[in-house]
Amino acid sequence: MIPNQFxxxxxxxxxxxxxxxxxxxxxxxxxxxxxCYAKNDDIWRPEAPSDxxxxxxxxxxxxxxxxxxxxxxxxxxxxxxxxxxxxxFCTPEQSLRETFARSTVETEVLEVKYSEFVxxxxxDLAALQGLLFVFCTRLGETERRAExxxxxxxxxxxxxxxxxxxxxxxxxxxxxxxxxxLHVRHDELAQMAAMSRAHVxxxxxKLREQxxxxxxxxxxxxxxxxxxxxxxxxx
Amino acid sequence: MIPNQFxxxxxxxxxxxxxxxxxxxxxxxxxxxxxCYAKNDDIWRPEAPSDxxxxxxxxxxxxxxxxxxxxxxxxxxxxxxxxxxxxxFCTPEQSLRETFARSTVETEVLEVKYSEFVxxxxxDLAALQGLLFVFCTRLGETERRAExxxxxxxxxxxxxxxxxxxxxxxxxxxxxxxxxxLHVRHDELAQMAAMSRAHVxxxxxKLREQxxxxxxxxxxxxxxxxxxxxxxxxx
DNA sequence: AAATTGACGTTAGCCCGCTAACAACGATTT
DNA sequence: AAATCGTTGTTAGCGGGCTAACGTCAATTT
Numbered sequence: 001m002i003p004n005q006f007x008x009x010x011x012x013x014x015x016x017x018x019x020x021x022x023x024x025x026x027x028x029x030x031x032x033x034x035x036c037y038a039k040n041d042d043i044w045r046p047e048a049p050s051d052x053x054x055x056x057x058x059x060x061x062x063x064x065x066x067x068x069x070x071x072x073x074x075x076x077x078x079x080x081x082x083x084x085x086x087x088x089f090c091t092p093e094q095s096l097r098e099t100f101a102r103s104t105v106e107t108e109v110l111e112v113k114y115s116e117f118v119x120x121x122x123x124d125l126a127a128l129q130g131l132l133f134v135f136c137t138r139l140g141e142t143e144r145r146a147e148x149x150x151x152x153x154x155x156x157x158x159x160x161x162x163x164x165x166x167x168x169x170x171x172x173x174x175x176x177x178x179x180x181x182l183h184v185r186h187d188e189l190a191q192m193a194a195m196s197r198a199h200v201x202x203x204x205x206k207l208r209e210q211x212x213x214x215x216x217x218x219x220x221x222x223x224x225x226x227x228x229x230x231x232x233x234x235x
Numbered sequence: 236m237i238p239n240q241f242x243x244x245x246x247x248x249x250x251x252x253x254x255x256x257x258x259x260x261x262x263x264x265x266x267x268x269x270x271c272y273a274k275n276d277d278i279w280r281p282e283a284p285s286d287x288x289x290x291x292x293x294x295x296x297x298x299x300x301x302x303x304x305x306x307x308x309x310x311x312x313x314x315x316x317x318x319x320x321x322x323x324f325c326t327p328e329q330s331l332r333e334t335f336a337r338s339t340v341e342t343e344v345l346e347v348k349y350s351e352f353v354x355x356x357x358x359d360l361a362a363l364q365g366l367l368f369v370f371c372t373r374l375g376e377t378e379r380r381a382e383x384x385x386x387x388x389x390x391x392x393x394x395x396x397x398x399x400x401x402x403x404x405x406x407x408x409x410x411x412x413x414x415x416x417l418h419v420r421h422d423e424l425a426q427m428a429a430m431s432r433a434h435v436x437x438x439x440x441k442l443r444e445q446x447x448x449x450x451x452x453x454x455x456x457x458x459x460x461x462x463x464x465x466x467x468x469x470x
Numbered sequence: 471a472a473a474t475t476g477a478c479g480t481t482a483g484c485c486c487g488c489t490a491a492c493a494a495c496g497a498t499t500t
Numbered sequence: 501a502a503a504t505c506g507t508t509g510t511t512a513g514c515g516g517g518c519t520a521a522c523g524t525c526a527a528t529t530t
Contacts, residue, residue: 073385135370149384150308
């Protein structure tokens with residue numbers, strides 16, 4: 001009943017569980033409809049009703065908030081196997097999304113009507129557990145994101161962001177404990193750390209000089225996690 | 236089964252539900268133990284195990300993160316009737332909290348061991364629904380907080396923060412739609428908006444000149460919500 | 471091969487917000 | 501009444517990060 005039993009003692013296992021649950025959710029009943037999007041397509045726009053949820057099958061989706069001036073900030077990146085949508089039972093069908101959901105690469109999603117999703121959940125206790133996992137993981141990530149943004153120096157915000165990204169979506173290097181690789185551009189980092197792209201490049205350059213990260217043109221970013229963690233605790 | 240049925244179409248109703256659920260959670264079984272704290276007491280510290288959850292009966296609790304230099308940021312304010320604790324099933328008993336929970340006024344909390352909490356949830360479907368509500372509300376608030384922090388100008392961050400606070404914990408003025416009152420100090424605003432206290436005072440002064448808020452020494456803060464919302468959309 | 475595109479790199483100048491320090495004022499304590 | 505405390509108000513000076521505008525380099529397109 002309570003997901004605890006499925007869960008080891010680290011957060012990473014929990015996140016894996018979340019993805020598994022999400023994968024199992026609708027496929028048994030062959031719910032929904034498969035949709036494909038090219039890079040930079042909008043999956044929804046602010047004026048769209050939030051009457052459906054999505055399961056990302058392949059690719060990445062950024063949830064983006066844009067203010068009146070068109071200033072955009074990335075609220076979240078949703079990856080393969082994860083749920084996408086306002087997962088809130090308080091503001092269902094009638095209300096509007098107030099964000100963009102935009103594919104950052106070529107992406108396939110399974111689109112499920114909200115009412116069908118709810119029906120499915122009602123009949124399946126395991127699905128409810130899965131949903132608890134999703135909320136749990138999302139909340140943790142979002143709190144961490146907010147924590148990062150409260151730091152005022154660019155160095156600190158960027159270092160902390162890289163650490164979080166490395167922990168949540170980094171691919172470890174063949175059994176080495178330290179470095180993990182990330183695929184992320186400077187302008188994406190800028191939107192996530194609330195900095196300008198130019199200053200991200202400058203700051204990343206300094207981190208590279210210190211050996212905390214390494215990257216080159218068209219090479220993945222390698223984050224040296226233990227050293228970066230140490231850097232944060234004494235800056 | 237699905238909380239949707241309990242829930243009207245606005246977020247405020249949902250939040251009320253959350254509090255009601257939290258109130259009903261453990262009291263039927265007389266779980267836990269009542270504890271009292273004076274102002275500025277620590278309910279937990281970073282090195283404490285996260286083996287229990289709390290229900291705030293009276294008062295306010297701030298969840299605070301402090302880095303190595305003692306720089307403190309307020310992650311959340313938990314109010315009367317709300318759940319306090321790492322509500323995550325992934326990192327239970329063994330792990331440590333990495334934050335402070337500190338009463339901002341005289342506070343009473345009901346302390347419930349994590350294992351008892353889980354037992355209770357296993358037997359009570361309504362409690363599980365309540366938990367879903369809690370997650371839902373928390374996630375929404377936290378995302379909004381992160382969104383606020385991504386803005387770079389002090390004016391914008393502070394305006395948006397005031398609007399959020401007014402929406403989530405403002406007391407409306409006798410049937411007037413516009414202004415709501417808040418009890419919050421400048422240094423608290425500073426910690427939430429990631430600014431210095433001095434600059435909060437300066438910025439608040441400007442907002443006051445424009446008639447968007449009004450306050451005086453030892454008077455509650457009055458936020459003029461519609462005008463403030465308009466101010467944001469054209470700054 | 472040439473042109474175009476997309477991403478990283480660099481710099482000058484400016485402005486915002488921080489630090490630090492102190493003043494003003496009300497409330498509470500002694 | 502005097503002193504202390506907590507909160508808001510104010511300012512000078514400085515530094516960090518932004519804007520804007522370019523340059524560089526590799527990959528892709530034509």
